[in-house]
Amino acid sequence: xxxxxxxxxxxxRDPFYKAVLNIRVTESWLSTRMNQMLKPFGISQxxxxxxxxxxxxxxxxxxxxxxxxxxxxxxxxxxxLVEKLRQGGYVTRKECPGNRRKVDILITxxxxxxxxxxxxxxxxxxxxxxxxxxxxxxLLNTLLDKFRG
Amino acid sequence: xxxxxxxxxxxxRDPFYKAVLNIRVTESWLSTRMNQMLKPFGISQxxxxxxxxxxxxxxxxxxxxxxxxxxxxxxxxxxxLVEKLRQGGYVTRKECPGNRRKVDILITxxxxxxxxxxxxxxxxxxxxxxxxxxxxxxLLNTLLDKFRG
DNA sequence: TAAAATTAATTGTACAAACATATATATTAT
DNA sequence: ATAATATATATGTTTGTACAATTAATTTTA
Numbered sequence: 001x002x003x004x005x006x007x008x009x010x011x012x013r014d015p016f017y018k019a020v021l022n023i024r025v026t027e028s029w030l031s032t033r034m035n036q037m038l039k040p041f042g043i044s045q046x047x048x049x050x051x052x053x054x055x056x057x058x059x060x061x062x063x064x065x066x067x068x069x070x071x072x073x074x075x076x077x078x079x080x081l082v083e084k085l086r087q088g089g090y091v092t093r094k095e096c097p098g099n100r101r102k103v104d105i106l107i108t109x110x111x112x113x114x115x116x117x118x119x120x121x122x123x124x125x126x127x128x129x130x131x132x133x134x135x136x137x138x139l140l141n142t143l144l145d146k147f148r149g
Numbered sequence: 150x151x152x153x154x155x156x157x158x159x160x161x162r163d164p165f166y167k168a169v170l171n172i173r174v175t176e177s178w179l180s181t182r183m184n185q186m187l188k189p190f191g192i193s194q195x196x197x198x199x200x201x202x203x204x205x206x207x208x209x210x211x212x213x214x215x216x217x218x219x220x221x222x223x224x225x226x227x228x229x230l231v232e233k234l235r236q237g238g239y240v241t242r243k244e245c246p247g248n249r250r251k252v253d254i255l256i257t258x259x260x261x262x263x264x265x266x267x268x269x270x271x272x273x274x275x276x277x278x279x280x281x282x283x284x285x286x287x288l289l290n291t292l293l294d295k296f297r298g
Numbered sequence: 299t300a301a302a303a304t305t306a307a308t309t310g311t312a313c314a315a316a317c318a319t320a321t322a323t324a325t326t327a328t
Numbered sequence: 329a330t331a332a333t334a335t336a337t338a339t340g341t342t343t344g345t346a347c348a349a350t351t352a353a354t355t356t357t358a
Contacts, residue, residue: 001294001297001298002294003290003293003294006297007218007219007220007221008218008219009205009219014283014286015283015286015287015290016275016279016281016283016286017275018286018290019281019286019289019290019293020179020275020278021221022289022290022293022294023172023175023176023179023293024176024179024180024221024222025221025293025297026172026176026293026296026297027172027173027175027176028221028222028223028224028315029297030169030172030173031173031315031316032223032224032316035316035317039317044316044343044344046343046344047343056158063306063307064306064307064308065305065306065307069156069157070156070157070158071156072156072170072173072174072177073173073177073344073345074177074181075177075181075344075345075346075347076344076345076346077308077344077345077346078307079307079308079309080308080309080343080344081343081344084343099305099306099353099354100306100352100353100354101305101306101307101352101353101354102305102306102307102353103306103307126165126166126169129169129296129298130165131295131296131297131298132165132168132292132295132296134163134164134165136292136295137163137164137165137167137168138164139288139292140168140171140289140292140293140296141152141164141167141168141171143281143285143288143289143292144152144168144171144172144174144175144289145150145151145152145171146280146281146285147175147278147280147281147289148150148155148174148175148178148280149150149278149280177345180345181346184345184346193313193314195314195315212336212337213336213337213338214335214336214337222314222315222316224315224316224317225314225315225316226314226315226316226338226339227337228337228338228339229313229314229338229339230314233313245336248323248324248335248336249322249323249324249336250322250323250324250335250336250337251323251335251336251337252336252337
């Protein structure tokens with residue numbers, strides 16, 4: 001759907017400013033769908049992302065710093081996201097033996113099972129949204145990387 | 150900067166899922182810079198956007214519904230964003246004479262002046278971020294429109 | 299080795315996002 | 329004209345974002 005219809009605006013100061021709005025609108029469109037899909041599982045998009053980071057390191061534990069570096073939104077608060085996941089039983093936290101400033105965070109069996117349950121739902125959601133072929137997706141990635149300089 | 154470095158992840162399940170992450174990372178990158186720029190003016194990116202919508206309608210008043218339809222993030226709360234702007238003296242609210250359910254929202258002189266003050270700062274921020282030429286921006290817009298189906 | 303600087307995480311605060319639900323007014327159907 | 333439905337906005341709640349400031353542990357350097 002064209003941006004013009006999406007936000008009922010016909011004129012943009014230039015194609016670049018239009019792209020700025022388009023990125024924001026598309027992100028919002030995307031997050032709405034991802035969060036809808038995750039809702040039955042009781043976790044948010046950010047919490048899902050943190051679980052995937054932890055699975056990527058598993059069975060090695062991760063520090064909050066490692067998680068922050070890999071998070072989509074650098075400004076959100078890893079401490080509090082992890083605490084929510086801990087309350088759900090999806091991760092454990094313990095003091096790092098070698099460095100008492102650090103916290104070793106580990107995904108639990110329950111956390112890994114949750115990711116397995118979510119997997120087919122993510123695949124289905126992705127398939128439903130997949131309006132770009134591989135070449136177009138590659139091109140979009142190139143342009144977004146270039147957008148950030 | 151490549152997404153791989155941005156979130157320290159080397160593998161992605163496919164180019165489409167990579168694009169999903171890339172859109173979210175780019176939006177976050179963008180919003181951080183826009184909000185930084187707006188900070189000295191004491192308004193957020195969404196409040197700025199609402200002011201621009203109101204200016205687009207000026208001197209006609211806008212309803213909350215009209216604002217919601219034009220907002221970048223449909224899920225955020227127009228009532229509360231407008232209330233913040235009213236507290237700052239940038240907009241007025243009054244009951245719509247023809248339909249008492251509606252609220253007529255109008256940008257004030259102070260609101261229009263704020264937009265004028267912000268304008269050169271936005272231009273400067275855009276120039277600093279402008280890593281795409283016009284053809285690339287057009288192509289990015291086409292791909293994002295197609296992404297949303 | 300004590301002081302200074304750095305690192306890692308936590309806590310506090312204000313605001314925004316993402317809903318669900320409620321309230322008031324207007325429109326329509328009976 | 330009354331009841332049912334739809335429309336427009338407001339309110340409540342939980343979580344996330346965007347910082348700044350604090351605390352505690354470690355490393356550096358004087």
